[in-house]
Amino acid sequence: MGRKILFITTDQQRYDALGCNGGKVARTPVVDRWAAEGIRYTRAHAQSVVCMPARATMSTGQHVRTHGVWMNGVPLPADAPSVARHLHESAGYRTALFGKAHFEPFLDPQRRFYENRMATLGETGPHRGFERMELAAHTGRGGLLHYPVWLAKTHPDAAAGFYPILKIPSLEQNAAGGGDTGAIQVQHNPIARSLYHTDWVADRAIAWLDSLPADADWFCWVSFPDPHHPWDPPQSEIHRHRWQDEALPANWPATRADAVALLRDKPKHWLDWYEGRLVTNFEAPPDFVPASVTADQLREINALTHVENELIDEVCGRVWAAVARRGWGDDTDVIFTTDHGELQGDYGLLFKGPYHVDSLMRLPFIWRPATSAGVAPATVDHPVGQIDLAPTFCAIAGLEAPQWMQSRALPTSPAQADAQRRERIITEWDSEFKGITMHLRTIYRDGLVCTVYEQSTLYPGDGSVGELYDCRHDPLQRRNLWTDPAWQARKKDLIADLYDHLPPARSPRLEAVASV
Template identity: 30%
Template sequence: MTNVVVFLTDQQRWDTMGLHGNPLELTPNLDRFAAGGTFCEYAFTNQPVCAPTRACLQTGRWPTQTGVYRNEIPLPTDADTIARRFAAGGYETAYVGKWHLAEMDDAPVPPELRGGYEHWFAADAVELMSDAYDAKLYDGDGVLHELPGYRSDAFVDAAIRWLSRPHDRPFLLFVSVIEPHHQNSRDAYPAPDGYRERYENRWVPSDLAALGGSTQQHLGGYWGMVKRVDEGFGRLLDALRSLRLLDDTVVCYTTDHGCHFKTRNGEYKRSAHDASIRIPLAFNGPGFVAGGRRPELVSLLDVAPTLLDAAGLPHDDLPGRSVADAVRGATDWPQEVYVQISESQVGRAIRTRRYTYAVTAPDADGWHDPAASRYVEELLYDNVSDPHQLANLAGLASHRDLADRLRERLLARLAAAGEPTATIDPAPPRPSGQRRSYPL
């Protein structure tokens, strides 16, 4: 039977990867891993904030279906998680690192809120109870452990210690580091000593260069955090190799959402822009070796069925698709990714290969309302002619027919996700000038 390891980072932009064009050589281990396996070039989160995305990853269901549509809502104790599905299939299950699905802040997560994981070395809101050189996690008995070294290194070390134990069953190991998420207590990106200095005043993605935000304050540290995380990922792969587990293990690398550095709203995510929703995603191991650079639109909703498929476990009841289907030649792949947005707004969006179409609910509250009955068009981007999403086309007369077609596709996705019936009002009309639209 195939082992499965998931390596989850936090708030990592898609263009941190060399395979996505980053010239700083931040991710040589991830790039090599993805190039030799299956690299999902167009991968997106379904909810650009921590807890809802993590609920999606653990269950394979929409955040509004699990009830975890925003932060500070615990995952239901009876949730049908991948841990419980793998355990039912004879697997040993373990979780290391950030959980953020129990609303415990700095207290240990009780067993009933651990999603069914058998082995536990984790904490809930890691960003609130630890720091870059003050790493802490709780064991399965609720005992707090202070860990030596830089925080992502300490979490990787803990995962390697668990891998080094004798295992008489195949296993699912979920490793969740907090980096490159900002340190909430001081609104900083604390890279290891010397790493921020290495990357300051160097390459800046075009959206950040155009819009500013907190880029000059934070980007050097952010790049440094990404570099150190990649080094830790390389050590984890080395450990699997030295333990003679690598050839029998499917490894998935991804993140929960991106980071726009206060360019799209007052913080770092919670928007429909690619800086928030486009993410790194790659698989390697049995069934994924030499899978290539995949052109399909893939989302984090597809991760659970992919992992279950890799282990030969049932997954047909889940709304996502196994990426292995694409590797095996499936052509009936969805033509858009559906995104739910909470907290900053009650928002919904679809991302096709060419277009981003997003709506917001003016009469709903992003903290208290999981969905709405009325939305208004907010954003329309042509991601081919405007890859950095600087020109909002919503309301232009030239794009009215296109927006109408995207509206119908978005309403269909709301219905498929089991959301209440809703309407979408057009954006206020604007003259087009010389602009024109292109086919979907």
């Protein structure tokens, strides 16, 4: 009999969003307590810095090039390996997912994918090994998922308070501004907090947990859509952090000239996006020019992000109280992480894209083992990643990791990480957007981040373009060492190590059927 598993994810949350990771604004006492009682990983990296590939890795325990979801809009095959299915079929675990799944594309007006048909069919699964799925994304407006369908039925006037993410009929991301400063994708949302998707996701998880028999083993994935843009939390909560009092990030350039000088040290798509000449992917509105963002607009965006992070932490406390009320507190493992980060003003930029720096790659990553496991609290600085989650769930359940998983259970101490030779972690990016392709391969090892730019429409793929950062001496990753003569031997070694540990790419490549 294994232990119970509470797996909590956020969407687009930075490493430094949490107090335990040095965050100084949002109050996150629940997750901070889990970190103090368990293992805090300081160098957990995403295997992709965009939603669908990262979530497919969490579900399969496979590298992006193996499961094949190489960009948003590529559906994870229906027969793809699933850790939820493995737990259910091999160990009798009850399984559920509440909130954002995103294993299948959101832009699906024909409802080709079951995630987008479930709610209107009145169904909650089973799907991908989950006995029950109740789904939400970033809005209560329209949509096909359970949350907007529920909101339309029970509180039809509330949906209009959400920011309209897409422009209709073009289905491109909206660049309109709002709030006090006119900041992009900001809206003051009059919805009651109890109706907002953060609380709704927690409510649905608690209801399911309360329905289980006392002796059940269970795997419950609670997947919050925030703090991903748009930034439109309940207006009743925004008093928590006045944007006027918000400090600007350390990596925010003070002037446009400072931003240009900083970005000229990086491959050309950085500065081209900042100045509005190029949009390389769907992850930001095509009309958005990052250089147009004012300091006050960034302050308002970041203040609302802090609010959203606090709301998540508070409902984590509610879910945990429900676990404890059932008498499961000593026998439940909690793992808390996110799918990827957010630029949030670093380098003068917002959102995400083909930018392999800590803002996007480095994840909050907490494992609070069950008390019954007898694991001592620890901080692990060795590199780990999302690819390690599925085998960790197997270990908690007392199962051997199946051969299709490409990693192993997370180490519970620095000594165990040393024994496992935890030396590197790999991140990939592939995208096609309006004729523009991008292909990045990145290794983190020995405090260094090395990114190879493979052949694309923007770059020749001849080894002349890339990025190399020394995170220990340049934690903000401002100085690109790629062409520095003193670093060429180290760069060559890192590139060889990267390609030695990349598995073969899936063939044939899966088809992208949507943008997101």
